[in-house]
Amino acid sequence: MLSLKGVVAGYGGGSVLQGVDLECAPQTITCIVGPNGAGKSTVLRVISGLLKPSSGEISMNGETIGDRSPDEILRKGITQVPQSHALFPAMSVRENVLMGGYLIRKNRALLRERLDMVLERVPIVATRAGDNAGNLSGGQRRMVEIARCLMLDPKLILLDEPSLGLDPRSLAGVAGLINELNQAGTTVLLVEQNVRLGLGLATHGVVMEGGKVRLTGTASAVKDDPEIASLYLGGASGSAPGGPSSAGPKTEAAGV
Numbered sequence: 090m091l092s093l094k095g096v097v098a099g100y101g102g103g104s105v106l107q108g109v110d111l112e113c114a115p116q117t118i119t120c121i122v123g124p125n126g127a128g129k130s131t132v133l134r135v136i137s138g139l140l141k142p143s144s145g146e147i148s149m150n151g152e153t154i155g156d157r158s159p160d161e162i163l164r165k166g167i168t169q170v171p172q173s174h175a176l177f178p179a180m181s182v183r184e185n186v187l188m189g190g191y192l193i194r195k196n197r198a199l200l201r202e203r204l205d206m207v208l209e210r211v212p213i214v215a216t217r218a219g220d221n222a223g224n225l226s227g228g229q230r231r232m233v234e235i236a237r238c239l240m241l242d243p244k245l246i247l248l249d250e251p252s253l254g255l256d257p258r259s260l261a262g263v264a265g266l267i268n269e270l271n272q273a274g275t276t277v278l279l280v281e282q283n284v285r286l287g288l289g290l291a292t293h294g295v296v297m298e299g300g301k302v303r304l305t306g307t308a309s310a311v312k313d314d315p316e317i318a319s320l321y322l323g324g325a326s327g328s329a330p331g332g333p334s335s336a337g338p339k340t341e342a343a344g345v
Protein backbone atom coordinates (compact mmCIF):
# COMPACT_ATOMS: atom_id res chain seq x y z
CA MET A 90 0.00 0.00 0.00
CA LEU A 91 2.62 2.53 1.15
CA SER A 92 6.20 2.17 0.02
CA LEU A 93 9.33 4.23 0.68
CA LYS A 94 12.48 3.36 -1.23
CA GLY A 95 15.85 5.01 -0.54
CA VAL A 96 14.23 8.18 0.82
CA VAL A 97 16.70 10.96 1.65
CA ALA A 98 15.39 14.17 3.27
CA GLY A 99 16.47 16.91 5.65
CA TYR A 100 15.86 20.45 6.81
CA GLY A 101 18.70 22.27 5.06
CA GLY A 102 21.57 21.35 7.38
CA GLY A 103 22.34 17.88 5.97
CA SER A 104 20.15 14.82 5.49
CA VAL A 105 18.13 13.55 8.45
CA LEU A 106 16.77 10.57 6.51
CA GLN A 107 19.62 8.75 4.82
CA GLY A 108 17.97 6.25 2.51
CA VAL A 109 14.84 4.99 4.27
CA ASP A 110 13.13 1.84 2.96
CA LEU A 111 9.72 1.07 4.46
CA GLU A 112 6.60 -0.86 3.44
CA CYS A 113 3.12 -0.81 5.00
CA ALA A 114 0.76 -3.52 3.79
CA PRO A 115 -3.01 -2.80 3.71
CA GLN A 116 -4.83 -3.02 7.06
CA THR A 117 -1.65 -3.36 9.12
CA ILE A 118 -0.54 -1.25 12.07
CA THR A 119 3.15 -0.42 11.74
CA CYS A 120 5.00 1.19 14.65
CA ILE A 121 8.29 3.03 14.18
CA VAL A 122 10.48 3.11 17.29
CA GLY A 123 14.01 4.39 17.90
CA PRO A 124 16.02 6.91 19.89
CA ASN A 125 15.39 10.67 19.92
CA GLY A 126 16.52 12.31 16.71
CA ALA A 127 16.48 9.03 14.71
CA GLY A 128 14.19 10.63 12.14
CA LYS A 129 10.89 8.95 13.06
CA SER A 130 8.72 12.08 12.87
CA THR A 131 10.60 13.14 9.74
CA VAL A 132 9.43 9.92 8.03
CA LEU A 133 5.81 10.91 8.75
CA ARG A 134 6.50 14.43 7.43
CA VAL A 135 7.82 13.19 4.07
CA ILE A 136 4.85 10.85 3.67
CA SER A 137 2.30 13.61 4.37
CA GLY A 138 4.11 15.97 1.99
CA LEU A 139 5.16 18.53 4.62
CA LEU A 140 8.79 17.84 3.70
CA LYS A 141 10.00 17.00 0.21
CA PRO A 142 12.53 14.19 -0.16
CA SER A 143 15.73 15.16 -1.98
CA SER A 144 15.87 11.66 -3.47
CA GLY A 145 14.13 8.30 -3.27
CA GLU A 146 10.62 7.16 -4.05
CA ILE A 147 7.40 7.34 -2.02
CA SER A 148 4.35 5.62 -3.45
CA MET A 149 0.80 4.81 -2.36
CA ASN A 150 -0.90 1.91 -4.13
CA GLY A 151 1.74 2.09 -6.85
CA GLU A 152 1.33 5.83 -7.49
CA THR A 153 4.24 8.18 -6.79
CA ILE A 154 3.33 10.76 -4.14
CA GLY A 155 6.76 12.06 -3.08
CA ASP A 156 6.39 15.11 -5.34
CA ARG A 157 2.78 15.94 -4.34
CA SER A 158 1.55 18.79 -2.14
CA PRO A 159 0.13 18.08 1.35
CA ASP A 160 -3.37 18.83 -0.01
CA GLU A 161 -3.04 16.34 -2.84
CA ILE A 162 -1.73 13.71 -0.43
CA LEU A 163 -4.72 14.31 1.89
CA ARG A 164 -7.02 13.80 -1.09
CA LYS A 165 -5.31 10.47 -1.77
CA GLY A 166 -6.48 9.27 1.65
CA ILE A 167 -3.40 9.85 3.81
CA THR A 168 -3.93 11.96 6.92
CA GLN A 169 -1.55 12.80 9.72
CA VAL A 170 -2.58 13.35 13.33
CA PRO A 171 0.06 15.73 14.69
CA GLN A 172 2.02 15.14 17.90
CA SER A 173 -0.33 17.08 20.24
CA HIS A 174 -2.06 20.43 20.95
CA ALA A 175 -3.69 20.18 17.56
CA LEU A 176 -7.21 21.27 18.60
CA PHE A 177 -8.55 24.83 18.78
CA PRO A 178 -9.28 25.10 22.53
CA ALA A 179 -11.92 27.87 22.25
CA MET A 180 -13.92 26.00 19.61
CA SER A 181 -16.36 23.20 20.37
CA VAL A 182 -15.54 19.54 19.84
CA ARG A 183 -18.02 19.43 16.95
CA GLU A 184 -16.47 22.51 15.28
CA ASN A 185 -12.99 21.02 15.69
CA VAL A 186 -14.11 17.77 14.09
CA LEU A 187 -15.80 19.65 11.22
CA MET A 188 -12.50 21.44 10.53
CA GLY A 189 -11.15 18.02 9.55
CA GLY A 190 -13.61 18.06 6.65
CA TYR A 191 -12.31 21.33 5.21
CA LEU A 192 -11.42 19.74 1.87
CA ILE A 193 -15.00 18.46 1.41
CA ARG A 194 -16.73 21.54 2.90
CA LYS A 195 -18.60 22.36 -0.32
CA ASN A 196 -20.30 18.96 -0.37
CA ARG A 197 -22.73 19.47 2.52
CA ALA A 198 -24.33 16.02 2.20
CA LEU A 199 -20.96 14.26 2.33
CA LEU A 200 -19.86 16.45 5.25
CA ARG A 201 -23.01 15.47 7.17
CA GLU A 202 -22.58 11.80 6.31
CA ARG A 203 -18.96 11.82 7.50
CA LEU A 204 -19.85 13.68 10.71
CA ASP A 205 -22.54 11.07 11.46
CA MET A 206 -19.98 8.32 10.87
CA VAL A 207 -17.48 9.99 13.24
CA LEU A 208 -20.17 10.53 15.91
CA GLU A 209 -20.97 6.85 15.75
CA ARG A 210 -17.39 5.60 15.74
CA VAL A 211 -15.96 7.94 18.39
CA PRO A 212 -18.56 8.35 21.16
CA ILE A 213 -16.68 11.19 22.93
CA VAL A 214 -17.41 13.40 19.90
CA ALA A 215 -21.14 12.86 20.46
CA THR A 216 -21.16 13.14 24.24
CA ARG A 217 -18.99 16.31 24.36
CA ALA A 218 -20.02 17.82 21.00
CA GLY A 219 -20.92 21.26 22.38
CA ASP A 220 -18.06 21.57 24.92
CA ASN A 221 -14.98 23.61 24.18
CA ALA A 222 -12.06 21.39 23.22
CA GLY A 223 -9.99 23.22 25.85
CA ASN A 224 -12.15 21.66 28.57
CA LEU A 225 -11.36 18.06 27.61
CA SER A 226 -8.83 15.83 29.38
CA GLY A 227 -5.62 14.91 27.54
CA GLY A 228 -6.97 11.50 26.56
CA GLN A 229 -10.26 12.96 25.33
CA ARG A 230 -8.38 15.57 23.27
CA ARG A 231 -6.29 12.85 21.64
CA MET A 232 -9.46 10.93 20.74
CA VAL A 233 -10.95 14.06 19.15
CA GLU A 234 -7.71 14.76 17.26
CA ILE A 235 -7.94 11.26 15.79
CA ALA A 236 -11.69 11.61 15.18
CA ARG A 237 -11.11 14.85 13.26
CA CYS A 238 -8.88 13.10 10.72
CA LEU A 239 -11.68 10.57 10.04
CA MET A 240 -13.70 13.33 8.33
CA LEU A 241 -11.68 12.62 5.16
CA ASP A 242 -12.26 8.86 5.48
CA PRO A 243 -8.52 8.11 5.29
CA LYS A 244 -7.06 4.88 3.99
CA LEU A 245 -3.80 5.49 5.85
CA ILE A 246 -3.54 7.32 9.18
CA LEU A 247 -0.18 8.65 10.37
CA LEU A 248 0.06 9.14 14.14
CA ASP A 249 2.97 10.93 15.80
CA GLU A 250 3.30 9.75 19.41
CA PRO A 251 -0.36 9.14 20.26
CA SER A 252 0.63 8.17 23.83
CA LEU A 253 2.42 11.44 24.62
CA GLY A 254 1.46 12.79 28.04
CA LEU A 255 -1.40 10.34 28.63
CA ASP A 256 -2.19 8.47 31.84
CA PRO A 257 -2.61 4.65 31.62
CA ARG A 258 -6.43 4.81 31.41
CA SER A 259 -6.39 7.33 28.56
CA LEU A 260 -3.68 5.27 26.85
CA ALA A 261 -5.96 2.26 26.86
CA GLY A 262 -8.78 4.33 25.34
CA VAL A 263 -6.59 5.76 22.58
CA ALA A 264 -5.06 2.33 21.84
CA GLY A 265 -8.60 0.89 21.68
CA LEU A 266 -9.67 3.55 19.17
CA ILE A 267 -6.61 2.92 16.96
CA ASN A 268 -7.39 -0.79 17.03
CA GLU A 269 -11.04 -0.20 16.12
CA LEU A 270 -10.08 1.99 13.16
CA ASN A 271 -7.68 -0.68 11.99
CA GLN A 272 -10.34 -3.40 12.38
CA ALA A 273 -12.62 -1.25 10.23
CA GLY A 274 -10.02 -1.40 7.44
CA THR A 275 -7.73 1.61 7.98
CA THR A 276 -3.99 1.14 7.68
CA VAL A 277 -2.03 2.82 10.49
CA LEU A 278 1.58 4.02 10.68
CA LEU A 279 2.59 5.38 14.05
CA VAL A 280 5.68 6.69 15.79
CA GLU A 281 5.98 5.82 19.48
CA GLN A 282 8.44 6.57 22.29
CA ASN A 283 6.43 4.15 24.41
CA VAL A 284 7.92 1.09 22.74
CA ARG A 285 5.99 -1.44 24.78
CA LEU A 286 2.65 0.19 23.98
CA GLY A 287 3.50 0.86 20.34
CA LEU A 288 4.76 -2.63 19.53
CA GLY A 289 1.96 -4.13 21.65
CA LEU A 290 -0.61 -2.38 19.48
CA ALA A 291 1.14 -2.90 16.13
CA THR A 292 1.21 -5.81 13.73
CA HIS A 293 4.62 -4.73 12.38
CA GLY A 294 7.62 -2.96 13.89
CA VAL A 295 10.33 -0.76 12.41
CA VAL A 296 13.43 0.30 14.35
CA MET A 297 15.15 3.48 13.16
CA GLU A 298 18.57 4.76 14.12
CA GLY A 299 20.57 7.61 12.65
CA GLY A 300 18.14 8.30 9.82
CA LYS A 301 18.04 4.69 8.63
CA VAL A 302 15.83 1.68 9.15
CA ARG A 303 17.82 -0.74 11.23
CA LEU A 304 15.31 -3.53 11.75
CA THR A 305 11.89 -4.54 10.43
CA GLY A 306 9.61 -7.48 11.16
CA THR A 307 6.39 -8.48 12.81
CA ALA A 308 5.82 -6.45 15.96
CA SER A 309 6.33 -9.51 18.16
CA ALA A 310 9.57 -10.47 16.40
CA VAL A 311 10.92 -6.92 16.83
CA LYS A 312 9.78 -6.87 20.48
CA ASP A 313 11.45 -10.23 21.13
CA ASP A 314 14.70 -9.29 19.44
CA PRO A 315 17.22 -9.49 22.31
CA GLU A 316 18.96 -6.23 21.40
CA ILE A 317 15.70 -4.30 21.12
CA ALA A 318 14.44 -5.82 24.36
CA SER A 319 17.58 -4.76 26.22
CA LEU A 320 17.75 -1.29 24.63
CA TYR A 321 14.11 -0.30 24.82
CA LEU A 322 12.18 -2.70 27.01
CA GLY A 323 14.45 -3.06 30.01
CA GLY A 324 15.73 -6.59 29.38
CA ALA A 325 15.49 -9.55 27.03
CA SER A 326 11.91 -10.76 26.67
CA GLY A 327 12.45 -14.48 26.86
CA SER A 328 15.03 -14.84 24.09
CA ALA A 329 18.69 -15.71 24.57
CA PRO A 330 21.10 -12.90 23.70
CA GLY A 331 23.17 -13.11 20.55
CA GLY A 332 21.21 -11.58 17.66
CA PRO A 333 17.97 -12.28 15.84
CA SER A 334 16.94 -15.85 15.21
CA SER A 335 16.13 -17.09 11.72
CA ALA A 336 12.44 -16.48 12.48
CA GLY A 337 13.20 -13.03 13.85
CA PRO A 338 13.12 -9.61 12.29
CA LYS A 339 15.21 -8.61 9.31
CA THR A 340 18.29 -6.48 9.94
CA GLU A 341 18.25 -3.86 7.19
CA ALA A 342 21.35 -1.81 7.84
CA ALA A 343 23.54 -2.98 10.66
CA GLY A 344 26.06 -0.74 12.35
CA VAL A 345 24.24 2.58 12.12
Ligand SMILES: Nc1ncnc2c1ncn2[C@@H]1O[C@H](COP(=O)(O)OP(=O)(O)OP(=O)(O)O)[C@@H](O)[C@H]1O
Nearest residue numbers: 100105123124125126127128129130131132280282
Ligand atom coordinates in the same frame (compact mmCIF):
# COMPACT_ATOMS: atom_id res chain seq x y z
N1 LIG B 1 11.85 21.58 11.56
C1 LIG B 1 13.12 21.17 11.73
N2 LIG B 1 14.17 21.94 11.34
C2 LIG B 1 15.44 21.52 11.49
N3 LIG B 1 15.78 20.32 12.02
C3 LIG B 1 14.80 19.52 12.44
C4 LIG B 1 13.41 19.88 12.30
N4 LIG B 1 12.66 18.87 12.79
C5 LIG B 1 13.51 17.91 13.19
N5 LIG B 1 14.79 18.29 12.98
C6 LIG B 1 16.00 17.51 13.28
O1 LIG B 1 15.92 16.29 12.57
C7 LIG B 1 16.40 15.22 13.36
C8 LIG B 1 15.35 14.12 13.42
O2 LIG B 1 14.19 14.65 14.05
P1 LIG B 1 12.85 13.81 14.21
O3 LIG B 1 11.88 14.69 14.92
O4 LIG B 1 12.47 13.20 12.92
O5 LIG B 1 13.35 12.66 15.19
P2 LIG B 1 12.52 11.60 16.00
O6 LIG B 1 13.15 10.28 15.73
O7 LIG B 1 11.09 11.74 15.71
O8 LIG B 1 12.86 11.97 17.48
P3 LIG B 1 12.01 12.72 18.59
O9 LIG B 1 11.31 11.65 19.28
O10 LIG B 1 13.07 13.38 19.41
O11 LIG B 1 11.11 13.69 17.88
C9 LIG B 1 16.77 15.80 14.72
O12 LIG B 1 18.16 16.01 14.73
C10 LIG B 1 16.04 17.11 14.75
O13 LIG B 1 16.74 18.07 15.50
